[in-house]
Amino acid sequence: MASGDIDVAYVAKLARLALTPAEIERFGTQLGALLEHVDRLAGLPVDDVAATAAVIAQSNVMRADVPVPSLDRETVLRAAPQREGAYFRVPRIIAEDA
């Protein structure tokens, strides 16, 4: 584990967050300090330890395959930043000349 080498601009791109240069610098310093703290985990012998994703593991929780009503369409669309009739209006995904 290496600390302090977090490329904030690259990670922000992965996380879909627009950051200003000042934010990149500030978060870089703050996250570097946190990574320094988490580096202590390197001292724990974990090679033969199983990873825990959930403390109380449950698998394949099923319900009966019966249709049930979902949220009312109008209620859901009312929350949309932009709508057009019965649809969400979103920015163009595919370029016209593609």
Added chain:
Amino acid sequence: MEATTARDIARSVNAGETSAVERAAAMLERIDERDGAVGAYLAVTRELARESAERVDARVAAGERLPLAGVPLAIKDNMCVTGTPTTCASKILANWVAPYTATAVRRLLDAGAIPLGKTNLDEFAMGSSCENSALGRTANPWDLSRVPGGSSGGSAAAVAAGEATVSIGSDTGGSIREPAAFCGVVGFKPTYGRISRYGLIAFASSLDQIGPFSNTVADAALLYDVMAGRDPMDATTVDRAVEPSLPGLREDLRGVRIGIVKEFGLGDLDPEVRAAYERAYADLAALGAELVEVALPTADYGIATYYLIAPAECSSNLARFDGMRYGLRVEAADVGSTYEATRAAGFGDEVKRRILIGTYALSSGYYDAYYVRAQKARTLIAADFAKAFEACDAIACPAAASPAFAFDAKADPVSMYLMDYYTIPMSLAGLPSLSVPCGYVTPPGAAGPLPLGLELSAPLFAERALLGIAHAYERSTRHAERHRIPAIPVSAGAR
């Protein structure tokens, strides 16, 4: 009606001595007087409170007896209530109105509770002081220049200020227990999976758990008994019978073994704080408990483990806030830059930090070194607790290393993260854990005495035993009765 309990209110409403409408009106008046100074609420749901109270009175008049009849309830604003704004104290959800109701809330309302409003929190429940709220500032009712703790600071402050009889919050790494300690109330996080998370806006799904705040352990037990149990809408709720906890409340601790954690020595604490916790341990022994030393050698790795796992889950959960179907949208040149601009404008600094660290910990090349290693550390921490509980029935330790601190006192993020030193290990292990008032200290500069909280934690699913122990401690020490919050200046500005 100062310090009336939920049990007393439900009893008197069920007996027809008072009505839910009267209780709701009186509490709304109290909010009007005090919340300008305290700021516990982001929204007060007057209409909903009135309608709910009328419905409860009609049910009682028709002969129903409800466990929470007419009990005024505040709800942390990361839980959905149909038709009410649910903001997570974030600009990205500032105008979002929930289209459904969280199961935990639904159960409380069905049991007769009256929803007064939605309380402030650190944005998306990320923080330990409520200072990360983008929508309001909540003060500690004991000293208005201090924080209420977090992230469920509004829910803790509402009960402490007498602006709600009970409230609910969510706890991911200490977000119920730390504010309960800072505000001098009871705060209880049950076993992971005991209470449905359906309708709780997700932060870290393997850790998030809803729980109550109250003035007494008995009220916490009452709310827990109503909320707990499997929910088909949350597949992580445990399919296991819930043993009612109210009948398990006890008056002494004979035959109970309380673990004192060797690694949680009190030596680093302020002498006055240390003395309060030493007295709390002695009080447990005086009630008949046998104090045993237990070891949690990996507990010291809790914060490092948590600040990889929780942000990793957060970065995944918060990916849904992209400005397309709900919430804020900031238009930009194309869809990608619209996502980026929306999230940049909608999230505050702490949320951004956690998204960044989580994305980093999950990214190619770092996944094994950070995320998987943290998950393995989590296994060791849970195993340490399992071993400790072979020697004891519950573990006692401080809920926080200090009483409430002043606003802006923890500017450095890591120093804020360290506030959860005593609460995070239990969260990682999924354990039921609570904070109960255990004394007061008056640090230099404080307006008066500030409360401290004793954290008690038990094995998985041992809620009944845990609440029983806390009740015995509370009843014999009566710390909550020794001091009252100072008079809160009446001011306009309540929402």
